[in-house]
Structure formats: C-alpha cells, structure tokens
Amino acid sequence: EEQLMQSGAEVKKPGESLRISCQASGYTFKSFWIYWVRQRPGKGLEWLGRVDPSTSYSTYGPSFQGHFSMSTDMSISTAYLQWSSLEASDTAIYYCARPGTSDGCLDLWGQGTQVIVSS
C-alpha cells in the first residue's frame, strides 16, 4: 500500500528550530517530487513548495522562499521540512503529499503534522 507517514505533533517556542518528517512507502520514492502543504487553524490549503527526492532540489511557492527548507534522505525514503527559527505564525498543520498525473494533482497525502509555536 502506498503511504506517506508523517512525524508526530510538535510544540515549540518562538525562535526554536524544528524538523518534521514524511516517510514514503509502497512506491519508488525517487520517482516523484514530495510536496509540502500548510493549513493554518481554520484556514485553507497553501502550497509551500516541493523537493526532488533524488537531488533535494527544491522549489518554493510564492512568498515562502527563505523561511524554511526542504530536504530528503533517500536511504530511508524520507522527506523533511525544517525551520531554523520558528515564529508564532508557523502554527499550522503541515501535510506532505505526492503529485499524481499532473503537477497540480496531489494524489497521496500524509496524515499531517501539527506544529504549535507559542511562548
């Protein structure tokens, strides 16, 4: 069964660093980008960017470049989203997803990782 399994919820303070993970199984990890999507409390979906598992080459959505980074570890079929200095506005649920038949189609989703940033 194809699956994306994400790491557990996190509670952090502003200024702290964080790395969340997304482990793929049931398909060839290197064959598909991994997308990251943010959903702030009570709000809609926002595409943060994507990472190529085989190279860790990343592209970012508008307004998101520089605030976080994406990477992968091919040896364990895992993608990461990381922050060096969290802000309260980073409080959200973060989903990883896999594109399907087109760039704008996300056909496989992780269960989400809740991140709470609060002093």
Next chain:
Amino acid sequence: QSVLTQPPSVSAAPGQEVTISCSGSDSNIGTNYVSWYQQFPGTAPKLLIYDNNQRPSGIPDRFSGSKSGPSATLGITGLQTGDEADYYCATWDSILSSVVFGGGSRLTVL
C-alpha cells in the same frame, strides 16, 4: 487571498445536487488540469477529481468535474449527510510555477 476563487459555502438538501465553482485565470486553470479535494474536520485532504474530470478508484460517480476556459466546477449529485466537508480546487500556475488552491467551500447538507 487565494489565487483560485471558490464560494465560501454551499448548501443543499439530501438527495439534491450541488455545484461548486472555481475561478482562475489563463495561467492556471486555463492552461493546466484541475483537481478537487474533500477534507473532513481533523483529517487530511483526499483527492476527489483529477485531470479536470477523472475520478480516482473508489470515488463514486456522484462526484464529477468539468472545466471551461479559466473556470472549473465540481458537481455532487444525490447529496448525503456524509458529504458535509470542505472542498478545494487546485491546479498548477504556469507563471507562479507553483500549485495554487482555491480558498475552499464548506458544503452543508441541510
């Protein structure tokens, strides 16, 4: 402000039909395939329609999608209370080089 525009809410009675619109531009919907997602509270979004009008395996044919120019529509027939959820459209934007989503539409089955 989302790149794609959806109505914030739609409603209809059980057994009836509802449509959800998604309006974009030539650089996104006008040029690329549209997908639709269903999201229940506390759960991850689920792909409902891809490539404008294709249903993944397991999605009932009560759900349909269409596209015309820079706009797309999701249709749901034979509404059930279990269809109450948030629905999002999405596509690729060729100018922004990113996936863009609609703001989401909350469906209420009265």
